[in-house]
Amino acid sequence: MTETDPIKFRCQGVNVWYGQTHAIKDNDIDIHDKAVTAFIGPSGCGKSTFLRCLNRMNDTIDICRVSGSLLLDGEDIYSREIDPVQLRARVGMVFQKPNPFPKSIYDNVAYGPRIHGLARNKADLDVIVGESLGAAGLWDEVKDRLAAPGTGLSGGQQQRLCIARAIATKPEVLLMDEPCSALDPIATETVEELISGLGERYCVVIVTHSMQQANRISRRTAFFHLGNLVEYDTTDAIFSTPQDERTIGYVSGRFG
Amino acid sequence: MTEAATPPPDASFHSSEEAVARLKKRRSAETRLKLYGMIAIGLAALALVALLWNIVARTMNAATEHYIAIEAQIEPDEDDFLKVVKKSARASFPYVSGRTGKRELYGLFSDGAADDMRRAQEAGTLETGEAVPMRFLVSDTADLYMRGEFGALESQESAGGLTITEDGKKFVLRAQDKAFIDAVGRAKAGLAREADSLRQQAARQIAGITVQQARLDSVTGLEREDMLAQIDGFRKTRDRLEGQASALDALITGSGDTRLELTDRMASFFVMVNGGILKLTEVSADTALAVPLVPLDSADPVAGGAWTLRILDRPEVGRPVKDQQVAILETLQREGRIEEVANWKFFSLSDSTQPEIAGIKGALIGSLWTMLVTFSLAFPIGVMAAIYLEEFAPKNRFTDFIEVNINNLAAVPSIVFGLLGLAVFLNFFGVPRSSPLAGGLVLALMTLPTVIIAARAAIRAVPPSIRWAAMGIGASKTQTVFHHVLPLAMPGILTGTIIGMAQALGETAPLLMIGMVAFITAVPEGITDSATVLPVQVFNWANASERAFDMRTAAAIAVLLAFLVVMNAIAIILRKRFERRW
Ligand SMILES: Nc1ncnc2c1ncn2[C@@H]1O[C@H](COP(=O)(O)OP(=O)(O)OP(=O)(O)O)[C@@H](O)[C@H]1O
Ligand SMILES: [Mg+2]
Numbered sequence: 001m002t003e004t005d006p007i008k009f010r011c012q013g014v015n016v017w018y019g020q021t022h023a024i025k026d027n028d029i030d031i032h033d034k035a036v037t038a039f040i041g042p043s044g045c046g047k048s049t050f051l052r053c054l055n056r057m058n059d060t061i062d063i064c065r066v067s068g069s070l071l072l073d074g075e076d077i078y079s080r081e082i083d084p085v086q087l088r089a090r091v092g093m094v095f096q097k098p099n100p101f102p103k104s105i106y107d108n109v110a111y112g113p114r115i116h117g118l119a120r121n122k123a124d125l126d127v128i129v130g131e132s133l134g135a136a137g138l139w140d141e142v143k144d145r146l147a148a149p150g151t152g153l154s155g156g157q158q159q160r161l162c163i164a165r166a167i168a169t170k171p172e173v174l175l176m177d178e179p180c181s182a183l184d185p186i187a188t189e190t191v192e193e194l195i196s197g198l199g200e201r202y203c204v205v206i207v208t209h210s211m212q213q214a215n216r217i218s219r220r221t222a223f224f225h226l227g228n229l230v231e232y233d234t235t236d237a238i239f240s241t242p243q244d245e246r247t248i249g250y251v252s253g254r255f256g
Numbered sequence: 257m258t259e260a261a262t263p264p265p266d267a268s269f270h271s272s273e274e275a276v277a278r279l280k281k282r283r284s285a286e287t288r289l290k291l292y293g294m295i296a297i298g299l300a301a302l303a304l305v306a307l308l309w310n311i312v313a314r315t316m317n318a319a320t321e322h323y324i325a326i327e328a329q330i331e332p333d334e335d336d337f338l339k340v341v342k343k344s345a346r347a348s349f350p351y352v353s354g355r356t357g358k359r360e361l362y363g364l365f366s367d368g369a370a371d372d373m374r375r376a377q378e379a380g381t382l383e384t385g386e387a388v389p390m391r392f393l394v395s396d397t398a399d400l401y402m403r404g405e406f407g408a409l410e411s412q413e414s415a416g417g418l419t420i421t422e423d424g425k426k427f428v429l430r431a432q433d434k435a436f437i438d439a440v441g442r443a444k445a446g447l448a449r450e451a452d453s454l455r456q457q458a459a460r461q462i463a464g465i466t467v468q469q470a471r472l473d474s475v476t477g478l479e480r481e482d483m484l485a486q487i488d489g490f491r492k493t494r495d496r497l498e499g500q501a502s503a504l505d506a507l508i509t510g511s512g513d514t515r516l517e518l519t520d521r522m523a524s525f526f527v528m529v530n531g532g533i534l535k536l537t538e539v540s541a542d543t544a545l546a547v548p549l550v551p552l553d554s555a556d557p558v559a560g561g562a563w564t565l566r567i568l569d570r571p572e573v574g575r576p577v578k579d580q581q582v583a584i585l586e587t588l589q590r591e592g593r594i595e596e597v598a599n600w601k602f603f604s605l606s607d608s609t610q611p612e613i614a615g616i617k618g619a620l621i622g623s624l625w626t627m628l629v630t631f632s633l634a635f636p637i638g639v640m641a642a643i644y645l646e647e648f649a650p651k652n653r654f655t656d657f658i659e660v661n662i663n664n665l666a667a668v669p670s671i672v673f674g675l676l677g678l679a680v681f682l683n684f685f686g687v688p689r690s691s692p693l694a695g696g697l698v699l700a701l702m703t704l705p706t707v708i709i710a711a712r713a714a715i716r717a718v719p720p721s722i723r724w725a726a727m728g729i730g731a732s733k734t735q736t737v738f739h740h741v742l743p744l745a746m747p748g749i750l751t752g753t754i755i756g757m758a759q760a761l762g763e764t765a766p767l768l769m770i771g772m773v774a775f776i777t778a779v780p781e782g783i784t785d786s787a788t789v790l791p792v793q794v795f796n797w798a799n800a801s802e803r804a805f806d807m808r809t810a811a812a813i814a815v816l817l818a819f820l821v822v823m824n825a826i827a828i829i830l831r832k833r834f835e836r837r838w
Binding site: 055057060062085086087088089090092093094095097099100101102111112115116162165166168169 | 651719721722723724725726727728729730731732733735739740744
């Protein structure tokens with residue numbers, strides 16, 4: 001086990017309620033930096049909910065309440081001193097369904113750096129956009145049509161554009177909620193490669209329904225079931241020697 | 257996979273007779289629905305075409321105006337141009353005499369003729385000193401006559417000759433071939449009409465008698481005597497009326513040789529001969545008595561074909577343009593001294609009591625200012641309110657209450673906003689009466705709910721994934737709204753705004769309350785000047801008694817529609833621009 005990786009998120013006693021629904025039940029988890037962590041589990045078990053706790057996107061849901069301590073680099077992200085908007089610049093997010101802005105490809109990527117003042121001038125911005133698109137593996141495909149609308153790209157390209165947009169703000173953490181669920185196998189492969197690459201530089205958390213995908217790209221895997229974190233270990237361990245009955249059932253495809 | 261709980265249906269299920277019948281029914285229902293839709297669209301299109309055709313046809317009349325070309329001599333420092341017009345008219349038509357004749361002569365010219373000269377004097381383009389050819393604007397009645405509004409002047413040429421004998425101020429005309437027989441017929445028709453109306457009056461007397469006689473039994477004493485006297489009076493009137501009617505009947509049935517006296521209740525008959533115009537005063541089949549309206553060059557007899565009898569079927573009492581005026585206009589027309597030119601003045605003049613110099617400019621500018629005020633209040637306030645309610649407001653009883661009330665406001669009759677404007681803006685805040693500011697404020701109040709409702713719907717229709725995308729990369733709520741949500745909602749917001757503005761543009765009722773119905777002849781120079789607006793102008797002109805306002809009403813409606821079209825076009829262009837961002 002590579003427990004040597006520094007810990008990025010330290011979460012303890014996290015509970016989430018949607019009104020009366022107890023969606024996350026008293027979970028503890030440490031998420032490591034410069035590695036990919038996968039969240040797996042049956043539908044409705046709370047993977048997305050937990051992911052949204054990490055960048056406080058849950059705040060935008062009126063009925064959602066979060067309790068417990070979530071420390072990002074030792075700092076409680078739910079404390080008063082933390083500005084959720086600022087936090088989301090540090091903890092970027094990619095959604096299940098590609099959602100590029102109805103603007104040009106360039107503006108899609110440049111939007112984050114612009115509002116956060118990451119570029120001092122147009123040249124800086126061009127560099128950031130180029131780098132981000134390059135890191136998302138999209139540069140070669142779109143370099144000639146940066147002014148074309150982002151919504152005009154294919155589904156896989158759009159998702160990579162969203163990833164480029166997320167990394168253009170230079171986040172410390174990248175959260176991805178089923179980024180490949182709408183993609184074909186080839187696009188999936190491209191995105192997976194990309195995520196693996198990103199995992200070497202960022203702290204990446206990915207929610208996935210594909211066990212093969214978790215197996216291929218993540219270093220650690222967390223298995224959720226009915227709001228509980230059942231098992232959390234290295235991916236190898238989860239898939240080869242799962243401890244809990246429920247994990248064994250899920251990874252061997254007996255239920256879910 | 258679950259096992260199928262029920263056995264699969266019979267393979268022939270979807271081709272059974274029942275299924276075929278169902279299919280047929282469904283298809284015919286669809287066909288019927290399509291047919292209803294087509295009928296509905298057809299009716300709507302028909303109504304629209306009828307409306308436009310009606311307005312355009314009537315507007316065409318207002319598209320031109322008539323001028324009389326005569327000579328005028330103007331002093332360099334002239335200041336009473338009305339007098340100049342009269343003087344020139346007298347000089348050009350010296351044969352028109354008598355007080356009535358002169359009044360009728362002056363009645364051919366509009367006050368606008370004097371205005372034209374004053375404007376020319378101010379611009380320094382007025383020629384003075386010598387007598388120079390000028391163009392004088394005709395009055396509304398003369399203009400209507402030129403357009404045939406009072407019926408056309410029928411022509412009857414005669415193959416037989418005509419002899420003219422002067423008899424004092426009158427002329428005796430003798431025509432061959434009973435040339436006046438048709439005139440006699442028409443005169444008799446006029447007499448018959450008159451006899452009819454006399455008999456109708458007599459019938460009313462009879463009705464009165466019957467009513468009073470029925471009540472006679474129930475009264476006694478003095479009252480009864482009064483009533484008897486009344487009945488007696490009714491009887492006498494009836495007898496007199498019937499006697500008159502019988503006398504007319506006798507005239508009608510009499511032979512064509514008796515000369516009928518022509519009155520102003522009958523058609524007018526003109527004889528055009530020897531360069532002049534005579535008006536018949538008495539007529540029989542082949543002789544007539546006539547007075548000159550335009551003097552003859554000579555009293556020589558003329559051969560057939562060299563003279564014409566012209567008839568204006570509408571009696572003189574029934575039309576504002578008199579026989580003398582008709583004669584002068586016909587003469588001018590023949591001499592080519594009446595010019596019909598495009599009526600550009602309609603756009604450069606403001607309201608007036610005289611239709612021929614009433615223009616739309618004041619109302620147009622007034623509408624422009626008012627709409628400007630309305631837009632610059634209703635749009636930003638409406639959009640901001642919608643953004644707050646949709647994006648920021650907590651969901652609680654208070655915001656629910658506000659929401660319900662905004663929806664209710666949209667259904668409040670517009671005149672209520674007028675009352676509110678009167679009480680609040682005029683009386684409390686002292687906004688100037690009948691100013692575009694006051695009108696704009698009231699209309700903004702009226703438009704606001706529409707804008708808010710449309711803007712909220714448009715904002716709500718923006719997919720939430722766009723909001724998440726923006727917030728996910730650290731955009732604040734405000735940035736999310738203004739950079740992403742609002743641009744996407746803008747087409748919808750503009751659509752709602754234009755609906756509200758169109759409503760406001762055509763609104764009259766609330767503006768009546770704040771005095772925008774006042775008669776204002778000046779073009780407003782700002783939002784605090786007194787002004788009127790297009791729909792109010794239409795309303796005022798439609799109520800005016802002068803016939804000539806009819807066509808100006810139509811023209812004002814056309815301008816109102818054009819204003820609307822321009823406004824819509826701007827909105828569509830803006831909308832297209834925003835839509836392109838998708
Ligand atoms: N906005 C919401 N309002 C109310 N309940 C919610 C909301 N979002 C999620 N939930 C509830 O919280 C629980 C967890 O949902 P969550 O979306 O986190 O599941 P998930 O693991 O991501 O499922 P999936 O794999 O299908 O995406 C579910 O029971 C769901 O009904
Ligand atoms: Mg989910």
